[in-house]
Amino acid sequence: MKAGLFTYHFSDNYGALYQAYGLRQWLRGRGIDAEFVNYHPTYVEEGGPLDRPWKLSLWRKNATILYMKQAHLRRRIFGDRAQHARFEAFRSDVLGVTGPRLKRAQDLAPEMMQYDMLFCGSDQIWNPSIQRGLDPVYFLDIAGADHARKVSFAPSFGRTEIEPRYNEDVRRMALGLDGLSVREGSGVDILERAGVPRDRALVVPDPTILLGCFDELLGDSITPDDSVFCYALRTDEVIRDVAVETARLTGGALRAPRTTHQRWGDIGEGIVPGPVEWLQNLARARVVVSNSFHGVALSVVLNRPFIAVGLPGKRASLNARVQNLLEVAGLEHRAVTSDDPSRICDLVQTPIDWEATNARLAVVRSEAEAYLDAEIAAAQQPHNRETAG
Structure with a gap:
């Protein structure tokens, strides 16, 4: 075939x-x-x-x-x-x-x-x-x-x-x-x-x-650290402040991969990883902050704590894709539309029940x-x- x-x-x-x-x-x-x-x-x-x-x-x-x-x-x-x-x-x-x-x-x-x-x-x-x-x-x-x-x-x-x-x-x-x-x-x-x-x-x-499962690419040498991995697409509005506040709470390094269409300054430390290195950075992060569908999806698949940041303004209609994914995974509460510090603090400190999420994904x-x-x-x-x- x-x-x-x-x-x-x-x-x-x-x-x-x-x-x-x-x-x-x-x-x-x-x-x-x-x-x-x-x-x-x-x-x-x-x-x-x-x-x-x-x-x-x-x-x-x-x-x-x-x-x-x-x-x-x-x-x-x-x-x-x-x-x-x-x-x-x-x-x-x-x-x-x-x-x-x-x-x-x-x-x-x-x-x-x-x-x-x-x-x-x-x-x-x-x-x-x-x-x-x-x-x-x-x-x-x-x-x-x-x-x-x-x-x-x-x-x-x-x-x-x-x-x-x-x-x-x-x-x-x-x-x-x-x-x-x-x-x-x-x-x-x-x-x-x-x-x-x-x-x-x-x-x-x-x-x-x-x-x-992405073990074939990740290998067995990924050690989680205190970093915050911020993957932003289309805009840095809202997500920049959410990522900065998240890094302040964790005390870890804030890293953000540069994209080919980026029209904003780096969020934290700008990095230029290849696709495998990008996935490795996501897999080791203490928290992933992303407004991208696949940034959120791969966080869920790899069981990495994450904050899904909604796109603001005219782009808000694109949020339906992430919302649908979070509903399937039972993780709707991990989405934010503003940089409210108390909300971000709750999400950083609240563990995810990955056993329940993985059962839903199964x-x-x-x-x-x-x-x-x-x-x-x-x-x-x-x-x-x-x-x-």
């Missing part, structure tokens, strides 16, 4: 790489020869081509594209090349990514015949972008792929609702999948509003939770494994496309 995986494996983002790692490692543990299809369209990080720039009605779309182009160029010129090299090494050595970059959907057809199964997910691959909208490739709507069993695992829309103009395409492409799952309950709501029966989609955990992990095992079994049957339910 050979499987092709479609996700954001190409991003210089720690969470994106670890969700990709999680699904591939789990499938390999089931004896599946799983590999990433090196689909890396230019619109995701580089903006893509301008769309009829003479049309005033498209000014917002083209302004976004131009901003992304200049941001990408700035990172290439002024970005940390050593950090990028560490991400590239992780993709090559750990994720096993090989082959040329495939930028267009039409480049994929020759690759499809080698796969028995195709997976799309996780990450925000179903989040319509301003510059592109929905990408059919991330719904596995690909020429030459109809012989393979098509399965989504934990893709996210990245928000609680999408514009109604996408509903027809979402319905058509989602119902074209043999196995349909999403990462958040809000994703089921979006699918239902688009016309997909509610019982057609299953909510499954992020691949980091599915895998549940349930959702078992359900996800049953879903995947059923899809693998169906793919092993002859004529599975004709008999797919």
Whole structure:
């Protein structure tokens, strides 16, 4: 059995790489020869081509594209090349990514015949972008792929609702999948509003939770210390003050990895770890402070005390992903939306009942494994496309 995986494996983002790692490692543990299809369209990080720039009605779309182009160029010129090299090494050595970059959907057809199964997910691959909208490739709507069993695992829309103009395409492409799952309950709501029966989609955990074990990368030499590990994305608002107060309470060093899109000064000691070193820093911290979904998810998986900081203002709608995760884990009380010192003190001093949390995760992990095992079994049957339910 050979499987092709479609996700954001190409991003210089720690969470994106670890969700990709999680699904591939789990499938390999089931004896599946799983590999990433090196689909890396230019619109995701580089903006893509301008769309009829003479049309005033498209000014917002083209302004976004131009901003992304200049941001990408700035990172290439002024970005940390050593950090990028560490991400590239992780993709090559750990994720096993090989082959040329495939930028267009039409480049994929020759690759499809080698796969028995195709997976799309996780990450925000179903989040319509301003510059592109929905990408059919991330719904596995690909020429030459109809012989393979098509399965989504934990893709996210990245928000609680999408514009109604996408509903027809979402319905058509989602119902074209043999196995349909999403990462958040809000994703089921979006699918239902688009016309997909509610019982057609299953909510499954992020691949980091599915895998549940990262000992192969961490090794056995991680010794917890008093450090505070602060992983901030999108903004340093609120999270900076929460992290500083947390470090004051613990008395340990405050370390924060720099990100490729960072537009703020370092929070405590700025560090530039590769993906493995990033995970090791998280695993040894006394407390993790993060406003990132995967910063929180990996804290939960590794049983590290954490404070989940909500994104403020216009970004608050993105908090639904973390809130859903905390509800599943029974840890809603670990979320904060302000830098209230008394609240932070309570969270630092209150231990987490990891036995109860792990029991809850075991349930959702078992359900996800049953879903995947059923899809693998169906793919092993002859004529599975004709008999797919």
